[in-house]
Amino acid sequence: MRYLTRRSFLASAAALTAAPAVAAPRPAPAPEVPRSGWVDAVVVGAGAAGIAAGRRLAAAGKRFVVLEAAEDIGGRCITDTKIFGVPYDRGAHWIYAADINPLAKLAPQAGVEIYAAPPGQRMRIGRRYAREGEMEDFLASLVRANTAIADAARKSDVACTQALPKDLGEWRPTVEFVLGPYGCSKELAEVSTADLSRAGERDNSAFCRQGFGTLLAKLAASLPMLSATPVKSIESWSRARIEVDTPKGQFRTAAVILTVSTNVLTSGKIKMAPDLPKRHLEAATKLKLGSRDHVALELTGNPLGLRSDELVFERTESKQTAALFGNMSGSTICVIDVGGSFGRDLSAKGEAAMIDFAISWLGGLYGTDVKNAVKRRHATRWNNEPWVLGAISAAAPGAQSARKVLAEPISGRIFLAGEATHETRWGTVNGAWDSGERAADAVVKLLGGPSRRT
Numbered sequence: 001m002r003y004l005t006r007r008s009f010l011a012s013a014a015a016l017t018a019a020p021a022v023a024a025p026r027p028a029p030a031p032e033v034p035r036s037g038w039v040d041a042v043v044v045g046a047g048a049a050g051i052a053a054g055r056r057l058a059a060a061g062k063r064f065v066v067l068e069a070a071e072d073i074g075g076r077c078i079t080d081t082k083i084f085g086v087p088y089d090r091g092a093h094w095i096y097a098a099d100i101n102p103l104a105k106l107a108p109q110a111g112v113e114i115y116a117a118p119p120g121q122r123m124r125i126g127r128r129y130a131r132e133g134e135m136e137d138f139l140a141s142l143v144r145a146n147t148a149i150a151d152a153a154r155k156s157d158v159a160c161t162q163a164l165p166k167d168l169g170e171w172r173p174t175v176e177f178v179l180g181p182y183g184c185s186k187e188l189a190e191v192s193t194a195d196l197s198r199a200g201e202r203d204n205s206a207f208c209r210q211g212f213g214t215l216l217a218k219l220a221a222s223l224p225m226l227s228a229t230p231v232k233s234i235e236s237w238s239r240a241r242i243e244v245d246t247p248k249g250q251f252r253t254a255a256v257i258l259t260v261s262t263n264v265l266t267s268g269k270i271k272m273a274p275d276l277p278k279r280h281l282e283a284a285t286k287l288k289l290g291s292r293d294h295v296a297l298e299l300t301g302n303p304l305g306l307r308s309d310e311l312v313f314e315r316t317e318s319k320q321t322a323a324l325f326g327n328m329s330g331s332t333i334c335v336i337d338v339g340g341s342f343g344r345d346l347s348a349k350g351e352a353a354m355i356d357f358a359i360s361w362l363g364g365l366y367g368t369d370v371k372n373a374v375k376r377r378h379a380t381r382w383n384n385e386p387w388v389l390g391a392i393s394a395a396a397p398g399a400q401s402a403r404k405v406l407a408e409p410i411s412g413r414i415f416l417a418g419e420a421t422h423e424t425r426w427g428t429v430n431g432a433w434d435s436g437e438r439a440a441d442a443v444v445k446l447l448g449g450p451s452r453r454t
């Protein structure tokens with residue numbers, strides 16, 4: 001798995017150095033929003049995949065609607081400004097591979113500022129930072145782990161833990177945390193070597209000063225969208241039309257783009273008639289979401305002495321560890337990330353337990369007086385978000401091919417999209433975005449091509 005490489009650890013090369021000048025965007029014309037009746041296509045879900053699909057359909061001149069169950073749009077990429085009074089990304093924050101990420105390219109037209117992630121990350125060993133030699137040791141272990149996973153994947157698609165070198169020594173639990181719970185929200189024992197080794201590089205990252213979710217919301221502003229409108233059922237008995245039911249009205253359409261997470265898909269929250277094909281159901285089950293959450297603490301006076309947007313791991317001996325992201329975009333917000341089985345159990349105990357863990361973990365690394373500096377606080381609980389139900393879809397051992405299956409159109413008219421359908425950029429906003437565009441292209445083709453030149 002190449003989420004964090006030697007190169008990215010040492011110096012995440014700055015694809016975007018200085019903050020580009022941000023031009024105020026022209027307000028997009030308010031779209032006409034169909035409330036019911038016939039549309040060319042229905043997009044279910046307004047996360048990254050749904051928004052990308054909607055923009056593609058709009059560009060092709062199609063009459064469509066995007067239906068979103070939640071009050072807010074963005075799905076797992078959403079920015080909150082109320083909790084701390086500054087942008088706080090409750091889900092995705094890193095704009096990976098910013099030099100090729102379509103979202104980064106669209107930022108100027110959305111009127112937001114993108115800046116490069118600072119180079120390098122640090123490692124805490126108890127109350128001190130790792131020395132150069134120790135860091136070298138860790139990086140060498142990480143490289144060996146990645147190489148062993150990729151080598152194993154070429155032979156057969158086993159669990160990542162089976163592939164790990166036996167001699168990772170004292171770095172093993174840390175390597176396992178970085179690649180597993182932190183990197184893909186599951187323990188390495190639950191993750192396919194083929195999936196992890198195919199995952200795209202995540203260096204050259206950038207951040208959006210106004211929040212990644214803000215960028216996504218701005219890109220959705222001109223779409224015909226109904227929020228707080230959960231799709232209850234999708235019926236496709238008739239060859240001529242599909243019926244999509246919501247509590248607010250029924251749509252009839254020729255094509256549906258379904259972008260809900262794999263956990264929502266397998267939850268039965270959307271009634272499909274005929275049923276979701278067994279093939280797709282099994283694929284979604286093998287791509288179930290893991291657990292990853294942010295615990296965000298407002299720490300006044302920079303008691304940890306961190307730079308802006310600094311990422312710190314801990315050399316750990318146990319699964320009860322986390323990653324620390326300091327002073328988000330120059331603010332006083334520090335985010336502690338938990339994930340995997342430990343993160344899942346912690347999140348099940350509730351927000352107070354998550355915050356207690358984060359404060360005591362920081363206390364162990366930086367001194368107990370950290371807790372006196374904590375002002376406002378918040379913890380996400382993605383497993384409990386009713387329209388998402390988890391974090392990221394790392395494939396189970398042996399199940400990398402499930403992504404391709406999940407992306408197969410159903411009856412030639414229902415197209416599944418979303419991060420889980422992307423073969424290499426799964427678990428990312430840009431992967432979800434690509435998948436939405438791909439599904440929309442298929443729908444435009446099905447509808448006989450673009451309706452007008454744009």
Ligand SMILES: Cc1cc2nc3c(=O)[nH]c(=O)nc-3n(C[C@H](O)[C@H](O)[C@H](O)COP(=O)(O)OP(=O)(O)OC[C@H]3O[C@@H](n4cnc5c(N)ncnc54)[C@H](O)[C@@H]3O)c2cc1C
Binds near residue numbers: 095392428
């Ligand atoms: C804690 C966390 C941190 C992450 N960090 C990063 C990161 O730094 N960088 C990165 O690139 N990625 C990150 N990710 C992953 C990234 O957020 C996701 O891969 C991406 O946002 C998924 O987009 P999507 O459109 O596939 O799905 P979603 O965002 O889940 O969108 C699906 C939408 O469908 C809606 N929906 C569900 N059911 C219905 C229904 N019945 N009717 C109508 N609408 C419905 C949902 O409300 C949701 O809005 C992170 C994820 C988490 C949880």
